[in-house]
Amino acid sequence: MGRxxxxxxxxxxxxDPSDERIAVFREVRERDIAGRLNGFIAEGEVVVRSLAASRxxxxxxxxxxERRLAKLAALIADLPAQxxxxxxxxxxxEAVAGFAIHRGILAFGLRPATPAPEALLAGCEASALIVxxxxxxxxxxxxxxxxxxxxxxxAGILLDPACCxxxxxxxxxxxxxAALRLPFARFAAGQDAVGAMLAQGFxxxxxSPWGATPLRDLARPPRVAVLLGAEGPGLADDILARARTIxxxxxxxxxxxxxxxxxxxxxxxxxxxxxxxxxxxxx
Numbered sequence: 536m537g538r539x540x541x542x543x544x545x546x547x548x549x550x551d552p553s554d555e556r557i558a559v560f561r562e563v564r565e566r567d568i569a570g571r572l573n574g575f576i577a578e579g580e581v582v583v584r585s586l587a588a589s590r591x592x593x594x595x596x597x598x599x600x601e602r603r604l605a606k607l608a609a610l611i612a613d614l615p616a617q618x619x620x621x622x623x624x625x626x627x628x629e630a631v632a633g634f635a636i637h638r639g640i641l642a643f644g645l646r647p648a649t650p651a652p653e654a655l656l657a658g659c660e661a662s663a664l665i666v667x668x669x670x671x672x673x674x675x676x677x678x679x680x681x682x683x684x685x686x687x688x689x690a691g692i693l694l695d696p697a698c699c700x701x702x703x704x705x706x707x708x709x710x711x712x713a714a715l716r717l718p719f720a721r722f723a724a725g726q727d728a729v730g731a732m733l734a735q736g737f738x739x740x741x742x743s744p745w746g747a748t749p750l751r752d753l754a755r756p757p758r759v760a761v762l763l764g765a766e767g768p769g770l771a772d773d774i775l776a777r778a779r780t781i782x783x784x785x786x787x788x789x790x791x792x793x794x795x796x797x798x799x800x801x802x803x804x805x806x807x808x809x810x811x812x813x814x815x816x817x818x
Contacts, residue, residue, distance in 0.1 A: 585712025600639035678709025679795030685713035687802035739778035746782030
């Protein structure tokens with residue numbers, strides 16, 4: 536059932552798609568895979584490299600098409616010793632996954648306990664920037680926001696209960712692996728998310744087409760939380776009432792921007808904006 540390849544001795548080859556050792560990779564298009572066996576699926580070389588280098592997660596096993604093994608030998612050699620690597624023909628791999636795996640590499644990562652939002656906030660530096668999401672249920676948007684947040688130095692991302700899973704396969708892929716590098720925490724139902732941010736000294740900035748302050752006029756508070764809602768409904772009124780509302784001016788006839796695009800614009804602005812200290816009364 537297994538054989539070794541010169542230079543890739545840790546690779547175990549499988550020839551039967553029903554082999555139980557690779558059951559975690561079966562039918563990975565199913566939406567519930569993100570929560571199966573307390574793990575998640577990472578797809579593609581860029582994402583798997585991010586998983587291998589992550590300080591937050593670790594790979595448990597990999598499934599790699601034979602044609603990719605030689606190119607990925609260095610990656611395989613650097614994996615933690617407890618990681619199992621399976622090799623398979625392209626035909627077997629696609630029979631297991633349930634669709635054509637053009638990238639030729641899948642990994643199953645282990646999901647540790649998610650930190651409490653209060654712990655993530657308390658661990659941030661004095662000048663930290665975080666992103667808080669409310670009702671963002673589209674995996675493409677979730678991945679895009681994580682990618683932007685990582686690119687602009689956010690310390691972490693907070694999610695409300697209605698947000699989708701950042702560790703769903705597609706969200707990780709769209710994030711280009713950023714979802715595996717950036718910590719996130721999820722508020723419980725009924726928890727006061729804005730209150731938790733305020734308690735840790737964060738100034739909440741709520742994005743809204745009807746925001747009181749144009750983004751171009753915004754100076755960055757020392758500790759800031761960017762609040763984003765789902766496309767369409769946006770942020771709830773009770774959240775807007777407790778935050779400083781920010782608008783991105785747009786041409787007439789455009790009512791809103793994609794939420795991932797919005798995150799990139801706002802985070803870029805905050806990265807370059809002058810910091811206003813509380814003593815100067817900037818807010």
